[in-house]
Amino acid sequence: MNQDSMEFVVYMIHACANKWNLSPKQVYGKLQETGCIDEYLVPNYDILHTQGSAYLVDDIREYLRIRGVKI
Incomplete structure (x- = not known):
């Protein structure tokens, strides 16, 4: 993972956390466990x-849903 993709992942973790009313730590855990x-x-x-x-x-919500993770 290079700097640009790492910044993108961090940004998306925070965007998801804000939209889903979860902490960034919770979102990171869900993204990690599903790959x-x-x-x-x-x-x-x-x-x-x-x-x-x-x-x-x-799109990420759909990715998680397909892998059995509810948001």
Whole structure:
């Protein structure tokens, strides 16, 4: 993970936390347990960082839902 993708992941953790009324720590745990960071956000950074944050928050919610995590 390079600096840009790390900053993107941190930004998305906080965006999700704000939208879902969870702490960043709780969101990070959910993203880690499902592989969202290492298998989705970081590998697809080049495409994802060009999308709007509202779209990405919904996309991440869907990623988690498919893996059995409720928000």
